[in-house]
Amino acid sequence: MENKSQLTVNVVTPDGLIYDHHATIVVANTISGELGILPNHAPIIAPLAIDEVRVRRTDSDTHVDWIAVNGGIMEVRDNVVTIIADTAERERDIDVSRAERAKQRAEQRIEEAKASHDTDQLRRSEVALHRAINRINVSKHR
The missing domain is CATH 2.60.15.10 (F0F1 ATP synthase delta/epsilon subunit, N-terminal)
Structure with a gap:
C-alpha cells in the first residue's frame, strides 16, 4: 500500500x-x-x-x-x-579541494575572457564558477 x-x-x-x-x-x-x-x-x-x-x-x-x-x-x-x-x-560526496580548484580555474578564465572580450568563454566560465561555488556551499552542510 x-x-x-x-x-x-x-x-x-x-x-x-x-x-x-x-x-x-x-x-x-x-x-x-x-x-x-x-x-x-x-x-x-x-x-x-x-x-x-x-x-x-x-x-x-x-x-x-x-x-x-x-x-x-x-x-x-x-x-x-x-x-x-x-x-x-x-x-558528503563532494571533494572540496577539487571544487576549490575548479573555482580558481573558473575565476582565472573569467579574467582571461574579459581581457580578450570573448563573450562565449565568459559565459561558460561564469557557469563553471557558479557550479563550483554551489558545490562548495553544499559541502558546508556536512
Missing part, C-alpha cells in the same frame, strides 16, 4: 541513481524561483537552476540531505520526485 504522507525522492545523472530516499519535503530552486514539494503535490515538471536541493528525510524530523545539482529538471507525480541532472552530488 502506498504511503500518501511521504515522498520518494530519486536523483539521477548519466552515471546512474545517486539518491533514493523517502522524504517529507523537498525544496529545490527552479529557474523561476524556489519550489517546495510536499506529499500529494500536483504533478509538475520544472527546470532546475544550478543550486542546492534540500530533502527532509522521513526517518528523522531533523535530518536534511543536501544535494548540489547543476541544473536539470524535476518531475513530481504520484508522490515521486525525480530529479534528472547532468551532475549532482550529495554533501
Whole structure:
C-alpha cells in the first residue's frame, strides 16, 4: 500500500541513481524561483537552476540531505520526485579541494575572457564558477 504522507525522492545523472530516499519535503530552486514539494503535490515538471536541493528525510524530523545539482529538471507525480541532472552530488560526496580548484580555474578564465572580450568563454566560465561555488556551499552542510 502506498504511503500518501511521504515522498520518494530519486536523483539521477548519466552515471546512474545517486539518491533514493523517502522524504517529507523537498525544496529545490527552479529557474523561476524556489519550489517546495510536499506529499500529494500536483504533478509538475520544472527546470532546475544550478543550486542546492534540500530533502527532509522521513526517518528523522531533523535530518536534511543536501544535494548540489547543476541544473536539470524535476518531475513530481504520484508522490515521486525525480530529479534528472547532468551532475549532482550529495554533501558528503563532494571533494572540496577539487571544487576549490575548479573555482580558481573558473575565476582565472573569467579574467582571461574579459581581457580578450570573448563573450562565449565568459559565459561558460561564469557557469563553471557558479557550479563550483554551489558545490562548495553544499559541502558546508556536512
